[in-house]
Amino acid sequence: DTGVSQNPRHKITKRGQNVTFRCDPISEHNRLYWYRQTLGQGPEFLTYFQNEAQLEKSRLLSDRFSAERPKGSFSTLEIQRTEQGDSAMYLCASSGGVTVAKNIQYFGAGTRLSVL
Amino acid sequence: DQQVKQNSPSLSVQEGRISILNCDYTNSMFDYFLWYKKYPAEGPTFLISISSIKDKNEDGRFTVFLNKSAKHLSLHIVPSQPGDSAVYFCAARRGSDRGSTLGRLYFGRGTQLTVWP
Numbered sequence: 001d002t003g004v005s006q007n008p009r010h011k012i013t014k015r016g017q018n019v020t021f022r023c024d025p026i027s028e029h030n031r032l033y034w035y036r037q038t039l040g041q042g043p044e045f046l047t048y049f050q051n052e053a054q055l056e057k058s059r060l061l062s063d064r065f066s067a068e069r070p071k072g073s074f075s076t077l078e079i080q081r082t083e084q085g086d087s088a089m090y091l092c093a094s095s096g097g098v099t100v101a102k103n104i105q106y107f108g109a110g111t112r113l114s115v116l
Numbered sequence: 117d118q119q120v121k122q123n124s125p126s127l128s129v130q131e132g133r134i135s136i137l138n139c140d141y142t143n144s145m146f147d148y149f150l151w152y153k154k155y156p157a158e159g160p161t162f163l164i165s166i167s168s169i170k171d172k173n174e175d176g177r178f179t180v181f182l183n184k185s186a187k188h189l190s191l192h193i194v195p196s197q198p199g200d201s202a203v204y205f206c207a208a209r210r211g212s213d214r215g216s217t218l219g220r221l222y223f224g225r226g227t228q229l230t231v232w233p
Binding site for chain 1: 120162
């Protein structure tokens with residue numbers, strides 16, 4: 001499977017716990033994005049990497065959230081001291097290449113987080 | 117502030133007929149637009165896109181039209197099939213802004229399309 005891979009698919013945690021999600025992008029893609037989606041909404045941008053550099057962060061990304069892409073390949077998104085409002089689907093996308101396809105972001109299946 | 121708006125939360129169409137999904141945007145800096153389809157428990161799947169220098173792009177049964185003066189785009193599906201039943205998201209990307217030309221997408225809230233036999 002050469003698509004975007006996200007793990008775990010589901011995560012249930014108690015309020016106050018820390019959680020970490022992983023995203024493996026399409027192998028030749030140098031750009032990686034994190035989005036969050038809640039019920040009835042479209043995906044909302046969280047942050048964006050080009051290779052290992054974090055180029056943009058949304059105001060949604062509070063100081064409890066941190067994302068890394070240490071070697072420009074996979075990425076992790078950590079949420080510290082989770083709150084019930086963090087319950088959402090967390091989506092990862094990647095893009096890359098030099099043709100017109102570089103404009104297209106391809107999404108993984110997401111990690112659904114439930115904070116009890 | 118919702119910069120991409122899909123004002124119809126749902127659309128129901130008979131199989132074989134045309135489905136037209138609409139999207140409006142407010143930011144004149146948007147230069148690239150995409151449509152995604154999403155099934156439950158899956159991530160969004162790319163369908164078709166259009167650059168702001170064009171007014172139409174076609175791919176099989178899917179055609180996207182862009183009206184820049186009206187800040188409006190639409191997705192036409194002809195003929196509609198039951199397998200097209202899904203949530204459709206319109207997304208837009210902002211053009212050259214601090215060099216970040218390949219950055220974040222702004223999404224609408226989606227339209228649930230139901231195609232019935």
